[in-house]
Amino acid sequence: MADSSHVPIADSSGGEAIASPPVESERVWRAGKLEPMPIRKLPEAPPSIHLLGPTVFLVALGVGMGESYMWPRLVLVFGPEIRWLFLIGVTLQAVVMLEMARYAMATGESIFAGAARVFKPLMWFFFGVAILVYIWPGHLSAGAAAFEEITGIPWVVTACVALILVGILFSLARVIYNLLENLLAILIGILVVGTAVIASMVGSWGDLTSTLSGMFAFGYFPAEAMSAQWFPIVVGSIAFAGPSGMQQMWYTLHLRDSGAGMGAHIPNVQGLRNAGAEEKMPSRGFMFDTEDPAEMAKWKGWRRWVTFDALLLFWGITMLVTVSFTVLAQSAARENPDVKGLIEGGDRDAALLAMSDAFASAGGPILGGLFFGFIALIGMNATLGLFDSFSRGQADMTYFFMPGAKKFKMAHLYAGFLWGLITFGILILLFGPADGPSGVLDILAFLSTFAMGAYCIVLLLVNNRMLPKPIRPKIWTNLIIGFGAVFYLGMLFFSLVKFGVVVG
Amino acid sequence: MQDNRLYRLFELAVPGILVGLIAGVIAGSLALLVGQPPSWALVTAMTLGVPLAVAGGGFGLLAAFGKVRMGGFAPAALYWLVAFPVARLLHEVLTKLVLTGEPGLPPDPLGFLAFQGIISAGFAIGFLWLHERVAPRWWHKVAPHNEQAGIVFARYAVHAQRMQKAKQARSKPRRAAKVSSFVK
Numbered sequence: 129m130a131d132s133s134h135v136p137i138a139d140s141s142g143g144e145a146i147a148s149p150p151v152e153s154e155r156v157w158r159a160g161k162l163e164p165m166p167i168r169k170l171p172e173a174p175p176s177i178h179l180l181g182p183t184v185f186l187v188a189l190g191v192g193m194g195e196s197y198m199w200p201r202l203v204l205v206f207g208p209e210i211r212w213l214f215l216i217g218v219t220l221q222a223v224v225m226l227e228m229a230r231y232a233m234a235t236g237e238s239i240f241a242g243a244a245r246v247f248k249p250l251m252w253f254f255f256g257v258a259i260l261v262y263i264w265p266g267h268l269s270a271g272a273a274a275f276e277e278i279t280g281i282p283w284v285v286t287a288c289v290a291l292i293l294v295g296i297l298f299s300l301a302r303v304i305y306n307l308l309e310n311l312l313a314i315l316i317g318i319l320v321v322g323t324a325v326i327a328s329m330v331g332s333w334g335d336l337t338s339t340l341s342g343m344f345a346f347g348y349f350p351a352e353a354m355s356a357q358w359f360p361i362v363v364g365s366i367a368f369a370g371p372s373g374m375q376q377m378w379y380t381l382h383l384r385d386s387g388a389g390m391g392a393h394i395p396n397v398q399g400l401r402n403a404g405a406e407e408k409m410p411s412r413g414f415m416f417d418t419e420d421p422a423e424m425a426k427w428k429g430w431r432r433w434v435t436f437d438a439l440l441l442f443w444g445i446t447m448l449v450t451v452s453f454t455v456l457a458q459s460a461a462r463e464n465p466d467v468k469g470l471i472e473g474g475d476r477d478a479a480l481l482a483m484s485d486a487f488a489s490a491g492g493p494i495l496g497g498l499f500f501g502f503i504a505l506i507g508m509n510a511t512l513g514l515f516d517s518f519s520r521g522q523a524d525m526t527y528f529f530m531p532g533a534k535k536f537k538m539a540h541l542y543a544g545f546l547w548g549l550i551t552f553g554i555l556i557l558l559f560g561p562a563d564g565p566s567g568v569l570d571i572l573a574f575l576s577t578f579a580m581g582a583y584c585i586v587l588l589l590v591n592n593r594m595l596p597k598p599i600r601p602k603i604w605t606n607l608i609i610g611f612g613a614v615f616y617l618g619m620l621f622f623s624l625v626k627f628g629v630v631v632g
Numbered sequence: 633m634q635d636n637r638l639y640r641l642f643e644l645a646v647p648g649i650l651v652g653l654i655a656g657v658i659a660g661s662l663a664l665l666v667g668q669p670p671s672w673a674l675v676t677a678m679t680l681g682v683p684l685a686v687a688g689g690g691f692g693l694l695a696a697f698g699k700v701r702m703g704g705f706a707p708a709a710l711y712w713l714v715a716f717p718v719a720r721l722l723h724e725v726l727t728k729l730v731l732t733g734e735p736g737l738p739p740d741p742l743g744f745l746a747f748q749g750i751i752s753a754g755f756a757i758g759f760l761w762l763h764e765r766v767a768p769r770w771w772h773k774v775a776p777h778n779e780q781a782g783i784v785f786a787r788y789a790v791h792a793q794r795m796q797k798a799k800q801a802r803s804k805p806r807r808a809a810k811v812s813s814f815v816k
Contacts, residue, residue, distance in 0.1 A: 313765050318654060320758030324751050325655045325680070328720055333740075333747040340750075440705055440757070448754035 157415035159594040160245030165235060170416035171392040173429030197480070198365045199450050200457030204468050205358070206350050208342030213362065214450060215343045217369030220615070222443045223608045224376050227587050227601060229434040232380035233389025234427075234599055237413035239380040239583070240525050242590035248529065250586060255525045257579050258374055260571075262518045264561075265291070265553035271507010274500040277481065288554050290508070294515050295550045299543055312509060319505050320445055323452045326502070331455035339454050356627040363619040364573070370446050373576040377583055378517035381524055389430045390414045409527065409538055418596040427599060519545040574620065581617035584609050643774045644696040644781055645689035647767035651759055652688025656681015679726040683719035688759065690715070692767065696784045703764050709756045716752035717745045 156164035202210050231242045244251040265287065272283035272290065353362050371379070384391035393414045416423045461468040484500055523541035526533045533541065587609050591601050601609075623629055656677040691711050694700045700707035721737075721744070729735040738744045768788040775782035 310765075313761065317651075317758055317762035317765065320761060321651070321655050321755060322758075324754035324758060327754070328716075328748055328751040331747065331751070333743040336747055336750055441761075444757055448757065452751075452754065 157596065162245050163412040165413050165415040167417055168390065168393050168414040170390060170423050170426045172426055173433050198368060200454045202362065202365055203454050204457055204461055206353060208338040209345035209348040211339065211342040212344060212346050212348060213366050214369050217366040218443060218446050220608065220612050221370035222438045223605065224584065224612060225379065225438045225442060226434060227591055227605060227609055228376050228380050229383055230601060231590050231595065232383040232391065233430050233434065234595055235413035235415060236384055236390035236394045238384060238524050239377050239586065239590065240521065241413065241528060242594055243586045244529055245594050246589045251525060251529065254374060254377065254579065255522065257575050258518060258521060261373055261576050262514065263549060263552050265557055268507065268511055271504045271511065274480065274503035274507065277484065277500045278504065284557055287557050290511060291550045291553050294512060295547055298516060298546055312512060315505060315509050319502060320448065322502060323449055327452035327455050330459045335455040335458045339451050356629055359627055360623045360629045363623055367577045367580055367616060372580065374579055375517065378521050381520045390416060411528065418598040424598065515546060515549060518549060577616055577620045581613050581620065584613035584616065640778045640780065641693065643778050645692040647763055647770045648688035648692025649685045650766060651762045652685035653681045655684050675727060675730050679730065680723040683722045687715035687719055692763065696780055702787055705760060708760045709753055712752040712756040712759065713749055716755050717748035720748045721745065
């Protein structure tokens with residue numbers, strides 16, 4: 129029986145950490161009103177050289193239209209100096225990522241469970257937002273449309289086939305996490321290598337230096353950006369720099385399933401075919417002994433590991449892809465002045481087509497084709513990541529907090545949400561508006577950005593109240609996350625009050 | 633004997649060669665997809681793919697013999713800072729040679745090399761990402777007849793063992809948490 133004399137125990141409101149006297153029972157860490165977490169050993173951290181972590185999911189989800197279209201567009205309209213806002217947005221997201229990882233690695237619980245420990249309705253809020261925002265299959269359209277440009281296959285057909293293939297893939301996979309990590313890792317590796325090669329062939333020294341130096345033009349904000357037309361778009365682009373909406377929250381599920389930190393004590397989610405082999409999910413996470421120096425040394429190892437992931441892979445790749453696409457857009461606008469007008473005009477499909485044409489005229493059809501190939505690849509990565517993450521997140525919340533849901537295995541709930549999303553997606557693609565009913569589009573955009581402000585507040589509450597003192601965030605981290613909350617919510621409501629428009 | 637040694641070296645370099653080739657193959661296959669003549673696609677694939685593959689293989693050998701830190705980003709970035717601009721310069725010169733019959737440097741060669749040098753950091757991330765995914769499996773596969781592959785794989789295996797331990801820890805039956813009484 130473990131000695132509990134040195135185990136930090138918090139009160140039910142997540143207050144001060146204090147020591148309890150020796151008792152003849154298992155040592156636990158109490159956090160909030162939910163079931164206490166038993167104390168277990170923290171596994172050894174992998175060496176920081178281990179390159180591939182669950183960040184692969186964040187990169188897959190995060191490197192999307194914001195990087196390949198929205199920011200190049202702003203650069204063409206306002207000049208490269210506007211990119212300092214991108215630097216702020218992505219750096220803020222890197223800190224959010226580190227803080228999401230703090231709770232997930234210390235407990236093996238998702239941030240949703242952490243929110244429920246603070247106040248259960250908070251978690252149900254995110255459950256509802258996820259359904260409202262992510263059931264619309266609009267995100268498939270850009271990748272499928274790019275595929276249509278290359279192959280001539282109508283995009284609705286590609287999108288429907290892709291939906292069914294994604295469903296079959298995730299249902300047949302033995303261990304979903306391993307399959308998806310391998311698949312996304314290869315796709316993203318090819319994306320990164322290919323993007324670098326294309327940028328090296330199309331861009332110029334001048335484009336690159338102006339793009340890079342623009343990132344440090346702090347304070348630059350042209351008067352036109354402060355208009356009803358552009359302000360919401362600028363705010364939206366900052367919010368959508370890197371992972372947007374609830375993607376950072378889903379990252380905690382991937383950390384847990386990859387066995388990071390105390391996630392090593394939680395079984396993997398299985399594919400539907402192997403649901404029978406699934407171990408019983410523990411009803412709560414675990415905590416390690418934060419008063420044991422050896423355990424704290426291991427914790428520091430895990431923080432180094434995730435920091436490496438956050439800085440090099442997440443921040444670095446997001447920057448690389450955006451800088452490359454901005455260089456490409458500048459090059460395309462130089463080749464064909466019409467591109468600038470189309471990109472500024474906001475017709476995404478026409479702008480992408482014009483950019484592809486400009487590359488084709490500069491370097492032969494190969495470059496035009498490559499451009500669409502990469503847009504299609506980005507779309508595929510985002511779709512794979514999104515479907516898995518949505519189903520994983522909803523299944524997680526349902527399993528742990530919906531009365532009676534534990535009768536099912538996690539794999540069944542995962543499959544239920546996945547196939548529900550796929551069925552709804554196909555019906556909407558065939559018969560309805562892919563982005564969602566036009567009347568609620570504004571509400572969806574509002575909720576997506578609101579969720580980001582809300583998760584910053586949840587992070588502050590969870591990490592400062594639900595974790596033992598020695599592993600709580602430092603003051604500067606809290607200040608940055610607090611700034612994030614004020615920034616996302618402040619800009620959102622400012623745009624709403626001043627211009628009557630939610631983010632673009 | 634010498635042939636065997638060269639073959640074993642080649643085996644160690646295969647993952648790097650493969651990843652280096654990917655860049656050229658992507659370009660070549662998409663050229664075909666958009667209706668270019670196969671010969672044109674082949675020129676692009678070869679003039680870019682081969683120099684990158686040779687450089688990739690070189691990096692693979694350095695990694696296999698422990699000359700660069702396994703999986704470390706800084707050595708890869710430094711290596712490609714030199715190798716990537718050289719490969720791109722060869723690509724430009726050779727493409728011109730094949731298509732026009734005369735080799736020629738790009739305009740402003742120094743600016744060209746500086747630009748390629750900066751882009752190389754992005755290429756290095758992608759290269760390392762793919763290499764780390766492919767190489768350990770390949771080295772494991774050839775380890776029975778390639779001693780050096782076995783040695784380098786063993787280094788990765790140390791890490792894999794840690795992961796395995798963590799997995800085993802997951803499958804152990806857990807005691808139900810007996811909650812201690814809370815003392816304020």
